[in-house]
Amino acid sequence: xxxxxxxxxxxxxxxxxxxxxIVEDVVLRREGLRWPFPPNLRELLVGRQILSTGRRGKYxxxxxxHGVLVVHLGMSGHLRVLPEGTPLKTHDHFDLVVNGPEGRQxxxxxxPRRFGAVLWHGxxxxxxxxxxxxxxxxxxxxxxxxxxxxxxxxxxxxNAPIKQVLLSGDIVVGVGNIYACESLFRAxxxxxxxxxxxxxxxxxxxxxxxxxxxxDAIVLGGSTLRDFIAVNGQSGYFQDTYFVYDRAGVPCRxxxxxxxxxxxxxxSTFYCATCQK
DNA sequence: AGTGCCGCCTGCACGC
DNA sequence: TGCGTGCAGGCGGCAC
Numbered sequence: 001x002x003x004x005x006x007x008x009x010x011x012x013x014x015x016x017x018x019x020x021x022i023v024e025d026v027v028l029r030r031e032g033l034r035w036p037f038p039p040n041l042r043e044l045l046v047g048r049q050i051l052s053t054g055r056r057g058k059y060x061x062x063x064x065x066h067g068v069l070v071v072h073l074g075m076s077g078h079l080r081v082l083p084e085g086t087p088l089k090t091h092d093h094f095d096l097v098v099n100g101p102e103g104r105q106x107x108x109x110x111x112p113r114r115f116g117a118v119l120w121h122g123x124x125x126x127x128x129x130x131x132x133x134x135x136x137x138x139x140x141x142x143x144x145x146x147x148x149x150x151x152x153x154x155x156x157x158x159n160a161p162i163k164q165v166l167l168s169g170d171i172v173v174g175v176g177n178i179y180a181c182e183s184l185f186r187a188x189x190x191x192x193x194x195x196x197x198x199x200x201x202x203x204x205x206x207x208x209x210x211x212x213x214x215x216d217a218i219v220l221g222g223s224t225l226r227d228f229i230a231v232n233g234q235s236g237y238f239q240d241t242y243f244v245y246d247r248a249g250v251p252c253r254x255x256x257x258x259x260x261x262x263x264x265x266x267x268s269t270f271y272c273a274t275c276q277k
Numbered sequence: 278a279g280t281g282c283c284g285c286c287t288g289c290a291c292g293c
Numbered sequence: 294t295g296c297g298t299g300c301a302g303g304c305g306g307c308a309c
Contacts, residue, residue, distance in 0.1 A: 003302055034285070034304085058303075075303055076287075091287080113286045115303060133305080160280060168280095169304080176302055245302090265281065268300085 002073040004141070004174025005214055007058045009221035010079050015053045017081040017105055018062065018098060022049050025097035033093060033111060034074065038120040045069070050098070056128075057137050057173030062096075067122035069096075070131075074115030082106045094118055138171040141210050146172060148204030155195035155203075162198060162206075163191035164265050175210060179217070181245045181270045183209040190276045191269045192262075216241075244270040 002010070026042040038044065045064070054061035060079070062069040071079070084097060084104040094109040109118065121128050129135060138154075139146045154171040155162075165171065166180045175183065184191050186209035189202055198206075220241070239246070243253050248261035252272040262269050 006302080072303085074286090075301070111286095112288065113301090113303095115285065158279075164280085167303090178302055266283085267303095 002058060002075075002077065003176035003179050003217075004055075004058055005179075005217035005221055007060055007073060007174075008055055008218050010073070011053050011055050011060055014079055014081055014107060017100065017102075018050045018096075018107060019052055020049065021098035021100045022047065023096060024099050024104065025095070027095035027097070029088075029093050029095075032118075033114045034072075034117045035119065037094070037118050041118075041120060044120060044122075045096070056134055057140070057169065058176075059134065061128075067120060067125070068128055070117070070119040070121055070128075070133075071109065072117040072119075074111060074113060074117070076113040077109060077111035077116035080108050080110065082108055136170055137173045138169055139173070141172050141174055141207075141214055146207060146211070148200060148207040151203040151207055152198075152200045155198065158195040160195060161192045161264055162189060162195045163269050165195040167265075167267070172210065174214065177267050177269075178242070178245045179210070179213055182243060183213050185244045185271060185276060186213060188276055190273075191264065191271050244272060246270065 023045045024047075026045050028037045028041065031037065044067070048064050048066070051063045051065060054063060058072060060071040060073070062071065073079070082105065084106050086106065086108070089110060091112040091114075092108055092110050093114070096107040098105055098107065109116065117133075119133070121131055125131075139150060151171065155165060158165050160168075163180055163184060166175045166183075167177065169175075181191070183206060187202065187206040189198065189206060244259050247259045247270060249258050251257065252259055252275060255272065255274045257272055257274040259270055260273055262271075
């Protein structure tokens with residue numbers, strides 16, 4: 001489910017229900033997900049006020065005065081804001097109960113595959129940016145500093161296929177399997193091309209493609225999930241607009257040639273051999 | 278340092 | 294109907 005746009009839409013959706021609210025309870029229904037939950041999370045958060053929300057790559061950040069709650073949705077996670085007392089579903093693992101003008105509400109983390117994470121980073125633990133999971137991350141694709149020049153410079157010593165370099169997240173964050181496929185299509189670049197052999201002009205095009213595609217997906221998601229309360233868990237508001245992802249054998253929307261599907265590093269890649277050279 | 282591969286999990290679509 | 298297989302939007306850890 002979540003690549004950068006989904007995480008950002010989630011952040012925007014939950015933010016109005018969290019910011020300035022006081023945490024009244026924390027419920028952990030298992031030991032952890034990918035990593036153990038912080039065992040003292042209840043003591044850390046109950047009675048504390050949420051100051052703001054943020055995002056770094058696909059990590060959702062919930063800021064408190066004394067630290068940051070870091071949430072990752074993995075492959076299958078989602079967050080919903082629900083009225084307190086909403087019945088549990090299988091794989092609802094974590095609740096943050098807050099009080100506000102609407103009464104008590106629950107921020108509920110649902111994650112069947114449990115590749116997600118909930119972590120605490122206290123202000124005593126140093127800079128959040130230096131956290132082991134965050135310090136190797138590349139630039140934010142929707143912020144200043146991301147452009148073709150950066151992609152070009154960062155890939156001079158990379159011989160891996162551009163698709164896998166994009167996915168690795170150490171140059172630019174937030175571009176997952178779908179948006180990597182889609183942005184390479186939009187830029188007309190074959191996903192198998194070694195990253196270091198792509199020139200400056202093509203990277204200008206790729207950077208622009210990434211920006212536009214991510215920004216469009218956020219707008220689309222935001223308009224679909226107008227009210228984040230009790231939305232159903234459907235994924236893929238962006239999927240009707242895919243050009244290549246999940247369209248193996250279907251005619252390319254641009255040239256009509258059948259979209260190809262290959263494997264790169266255990267992940268499916270979709271591309272058009274005619275439009276992407 | 279860069280690269281490729283493994284594994285963590287459940288759910289679902291598919292073929293038999 | 295059941296069962297096995299392969300696949301899924303992420304990513305850290307490891308060996309080389």
